[in-house]
Amino acid sequence: MKLITYLYKNEKKFGLVSENGVVDLTAKIPAKDLKNLIELNLLDRVKQFKNDQPDYKIEEIKLLPVIENPDKIFCAGVNYDDHRLETNRDVTANPTIFFRVAQSQIAHNDPMLIPIESDRLDFEGEIAIVISKEGRRIPEEDAYDYIAGYSIYNDGSVRDYQLHTSQWGPGKNFEATGAFGPWLVTKDEIADGEVLTLETRLNGQVMQKADTNLLLFSIPELIAYCSTFTTLKAGDVIVTGTPGGVGAKRKPPVFMKDGDKIEVEVSKIGILTNPVKQEI
Known part of the structure; x- marks a missing residue:
């Protein structure tokens, strides 16, 4: 899976990149951001959304650093x-x-x-x-x-x-x-x-x-x-x-x-x- 941190219309989100676009995970998984998703050990839950229809085209979003706020x-x-x-x-x-x-x-x-x-x-x-x-x-x-x-x-x-x-x-x-x-x-x-x-x-x-x-x-x-x-x-x-x-x-x-x-x-x-x- 390819996971991203990104902006959509100035709203910070995290998502899953598929062949056709970006699946927004922000409302589907109870985590504040990609770092928090990893902290909560929720990576396996992402797999159920791999075949979902994308919410955005990759051209519609602005990528952010993968982990914006690492501790180290x-x-x-x-x-x-x-x-x-x-x-x-x-x-x-x-x-x-x-x-x-x-x-x-x-x-x-x-x-x-x-x-x-x-x-x-x-x-x-x-x-x-x-x-x-x-x-x-x-x-x-x-x-x-x-x-x-x-x-x-x-x-x-x-x-x-x-x-x-x-x-x-x-x-x-x-x-x-x-x-x-x-x-x-x-x-x-x-x-x-x-x-x-x-x-x-x-x-x-x-x-x-x-x-x-x-x-x-x-x-x-x-x-x-x-x-x-x-x-x-x-x-x-x-x-x-x-x-x-x-x-x-x-x-x-x-x-x-x-x-x-x-x-x-x-x-x-x-x-x-x-x-x-x-x-x-």
């Missing part, structure tokens, strides 16, 4: 070896984890903004997972039981701000730089451990391409590690890392410009597309 957004840094090599970093015994704030998120088709403070906005195509239930110190062998589904993330990075110090937070949290969408593909659609292919395209040119079997730290390892130091909650997001090919490490560097189009495609999930605009 964890991001795994340098988690593909080709990206580790291009950034000249050592192999580490544990994942590199940093945080993104929800306020920095945008949706599919929303513009990624080049901030007025910098001209070094870079792309980072990634696969995101959404946590299904609360857990602490989760064993790796149980990790897939804690996944509600999968989505796509573009961890837009303002590189000069990222490198001001050893802490990456500022460069990873400019407003309107974290694209999240277009939807959540529920866990039943993707087998545990299934290899997914990720491709990032800038104006149609392939910039990044990799399979998840090349992750340095697997999805179960990331879940286990993050749940060691904090309790994971339903709706939390783990962004699993970006492959090599980022703009900052190209020769010459390639940063996104006003008028560009950036796409991240992941097999079995879809395509996350965003125009790029200069902040005014």
Whole structure:
């Protein structure tokens, strides 16, 4: 199933994407939003509406970030070896984890903004997972039981701000730089451990391409590690890392410009597309 958070005539809703449109779940399931639906363990109830007639065409609604209000957004840094090599970093015994704030998120088709403070906005195509239930110190062998589904993330990075110090937070949290969408593909659609292919395209040119079997730290390892130091909650997001090919490490560097189009495609999930605009 493909689940979305969206606006229809300025009313915030959540729904199910079918081949013909969007089934509005807001009045059919007793939940405040998509995050709350996951918290209440109501994903299985959505299945009964899969064959309903759609309430809206996809063109009639405006998508919002898949989970607008996650309690936590964890991001795994340098988690593909080709990206580790291009950034000249050592192999580490544990994942590199940093945080993104929800306020920095945008949706599919929303513009990624080049901030007025910098001209070094870079792309980072990634696969995101959404946590299904609360857990602490989760064993790796149980990790897939804690996944509600999968989505796509573009961890837009303002590189000069990222490198001001050893802490990456500022460069990873400019407003309107974290694209999240277009939807959540529920866990039943993707087998545990299934290899997914990720491709990032800038104006149609392939910039990044990799399979998840090349992750340095697997999805179960990331879940286990993050749940060691904090309790994971339903709706939390783990962004699993970006492959090599980022703009900052190209020769010459390639940063996104006003008028560009950036796409991240992941097999079995879809395509996350965003125009790029200069902040005014």
